[in-house]
Structures are given as C-alpha cells and as structure tokens.
Amino acid sequence: MTVDNIIDGKAFAAGLRRKVAAEVVRLKKDHDITPGLSVVLVGNDPASAVYVRNKGEQTKEAGMVSSEHRLAADTPEADILDLVNKMNDDPSVNGILVQLPLPHQIDENKVLAAINPNKDVDGFHVTNVGRLWTGSDALVPCTPLGCILMLKDRLGDLSGKSAVVIGRSNIVGKPMAALLIAESCTVTIAHSRTVNLADLCRDADIVIAAVGRPEMVKGEWIKPGATVIDVGINRVEAPERGLKEDGSPKTKLVGDVQFTDAAGKAGAITPVPGGVGPMTIACLLRNTLVAACRQNGIAPPPI
Numbered sequence: 344m345t346v347d348n349i350i351d352g353k354a355f356a357a358g359l360r361r362k363v364a365a366e367v368v369r370l371k372k373d374h375d376i377t378p379g380l381s382v383v384l385v386g387n388d389p390a391s392a393v394y395v396r397n398k399g400e401q402t403k404e405a406g407m408v409s410s411e412h413r414l415a416a417d418t419p420e421a422d423i424l425d426l427v428n429k430m431n432d433d434p435s436v437n438g439i440l441v442q443l444p445l446p447h448q449i450d451e452n453k454v455l456a457a458i459n460p461n462k463d464v465d466g467f468h469v470t471n472v473g474r475l476w477t478g479s480d481a482l483v484p485c486t487p488l489g490c491i492l493m494l495k496d497r498l499g500d501l502s503g504k505s506a507v508v509i510g511r512s513n514i515v516g517k518p519m520a521a522l523l524i525a526e527s528c529t530v531t532i533a534h535s536r537t538v539n540l541a542d543l544c545r546d547a548d549i550v551i552a553a554v555g556r557p558e559m560v561k562g563e564w565i566k567p568g569a570t571v572i573d574v575g576i577n578r579v580e581a582p583e584r585g586l587k588e589d590g591s592p593k594t595k596l597v598g599d600v601q602f603t604d605a606a607g608k609a610g611a612i613t614p615v616p617g618g619v620g621p622m623t624i625a626c627l628l629r630n631t632l633v634a635a636c637r638q639n640g641i642a643p644p645p646i
C-alpha cells in the first residue's frame with residue numbers, strides 16, 4: 344500500500360462542495376436564483392436525524408436555502424403526500440428529499456412516485472431511473488454519482504475497462520452499473536446468488552463493493568493495479584479499542600472490502616470511513632444546483 348493509492352473522499356467532496364458554492368454565487372449574480380432544498384424527516388430514527396442535520400448544514404454552507412419538515416412517526420401517509428404536492432408546486436423549492444426509511448404505515452414507493460421527477464434530487468423516481476438507463480438528462484442517485492466522479496477523476500477515460508459491481512440495489516448497485524455502461528465500461532453485476540465472485544473480481548479493472556457485509560471482498564480477489572471503490576458502511580465490534588461504559592466492546596466502521604490487504608494490490612482504493620461516504624451529500628448539493636438550473640431553463644454547469 345502506498346499513501347498515493349488511497350482516494351481521499353473527504354478532500355474530493357470538499358472540492359466538489361466548493362465548486363457547487365461558486366456556481367450558486369454565479370446563479371444568484373447572473374439570474375437572481377438561489378437553489379432551495381427541502382428535506383422531509385418522518386419519525387425519530389437517530390441516524391436519519393444526523394443525516395438530515397448534516398444535509399441542512401452543508402446546504403446552507405453552499406449558499407443554498409435549506410428547509411426541513413420534521414413530522415411525527417405516526418403521521419398519516421396522506422399528510423406526507425399533501426406536503427410533497429405543496430413542495431412540487433413551490434417554485435422556491437428546487438430539490439425535494441424524503442429521508443428513508445419511512446415508518447411502516449407509509450408506502451415509500453407511493454411517496455417517491457409523488458415527487459416531481461425534476462425536483463427528485465435523490466434520483467429514485469422511476470422517471471429518473473428510466474432517464475438514467477436511456478441516457479437522457481436524469482437526476483442521478485447521489486452515492487453512485489459520487490463513485491463515478493471519483494473514478495473519472497482518478498482514471499480519466501473509463502472506456503473499455505471491465506467493472507464488477509457487487510450489489511444490485513436500486514439506490515447503489517443498479518444505478519452504478521448504468522453509469523459505468525454510460526462510460527463504456529464492460530459491466531458485470533454480482534449479487535447474493537453469484538457463484539464465482541472471487542474470479543469475476545480477479546478479472547476486473549474496477550471493483551465496486553455495495554453489499555453491506557463487513558470485509559467480504561478479500562485482498563487476494565483484487566487484480567494488481569485495479570481500482571476499488573468501497574461503498575459499504577458496516578459497524579463492527581472493536582475490542583482492541585477497549586470497552587464502552589456499559590462494558591460492551593467499542594465499535595468502528597469498516598467497509599465491504601478487506602482494506603489493508605486490498606490496498607496492497609490496488610492501484611487506487613477508497614477507505615471507510617473517508618471514501619465514498621462524504622461524496623453523497625456533496626452530490627446531493629450538486630443535484631440541487633442542477634435541478635435549479637434545469638427548472639429555470641439554464642444549462643447546468645459541468646461539475
């Protein structure tokens with residue numbers, strides 16, 4: 344492993360946020376438009392509350408207008424749909440994000456389908472899924488967008504490279520595959536039924552791990568010089584760090600890739616934490632800027 348082969352997602356995300364902030368200043372100066380992002384949080388999930396707070400802070404830091412709607416866990420589905428419709432009609436709201444997961448009485452698909460696709464900055468609406476796969480102007484899900492930006496920054500032209508995406512979820516694996524195909528990679532999508540995963544990885548120039556299983560991808564699976572993007576975020580016990588006040592072992596975050604071994608083989612690799620994670624909110628800000636431009640008939644900046 345060399346320090347050079349570790350992709351610093353934190354620094355890359357800070358750079359993207361600076362570029363977005365500069366474009367927000369320009370949009371205000373040239374067109375008197377300030378992009379607005381509205382986030383809806385239903386219930387009291389502590390992890391979701393932290394995400395929403397971070398999103399709000401970074402939205403304001405980028406010079407955009409941030410609004411939050413915090414609703415009780417027992418809010419009826421109809422009330423959420425009403426709120427989404429109001430935001431769809433509000434020209435000061437350019438991006439709408441409903442924080443998932445939603446409480447059980449609410450049909451997530453129904454809520455996502457109610458969002459105006461042009462304001463769907465998470466990129467989960469079926470219209471944006473279709474636009475992404477057919478190569479038209481989509482709002483692209485933030486995490487895979489962050490991965491492709493880091494890959495292009497590191498490797499330049501991706502054309503002809505072989506890529507394995509491990510995971511086929513709608514929020515990471517599938518859009519990731521679509522983005523790699525759009526860059527003319529040859530893409531294999533692996534999942535829990537894939538039988539020869541190690542061999543597929545050994546042949547790949549690019550490995551994207553989006554599984555949610557700690558250190559499942561072994562260093563020996565990585566082709567020398569390959570680029571490894573680790574999307575996984577897994578909290579595991581770390582007894583080497585000592586005990587918490589309640590006597591249980593302290594914990595730490597690890598990715599889906601055995602980092603130290605893989606870093607010894609890879610040409611470039613993202614760490615966890617500090618790799619893909621910070622890019623997700625930066626890409627949300629980028630999507631909000633793009634949405635604001637398109638809604639006002641302005642060509643989005645190439646960032």
Ligand code: NDP
Pocket residue numbers: 486509510511512513514515516533534535536537540553554555556574575576577619620621623
């Ligand atoms: P999902 O649980 O929705 O999908 C996991 C995928 O992994 C599924 O397609 C599943 O296959 C596949 N899988 C499970 N076990 C295996 C296996 N043994 N071999 C190969 N494939 C397997 O997860 P997400 O896509 O939502 O998230 C993946 C990871 O990324 C998680 O750790 C999550 O926390 C993290 N994440 C990080 C983000 C960030 O900001 N950095 C944002 C979003 C997610 P099958 O379809 O057959 O079940």
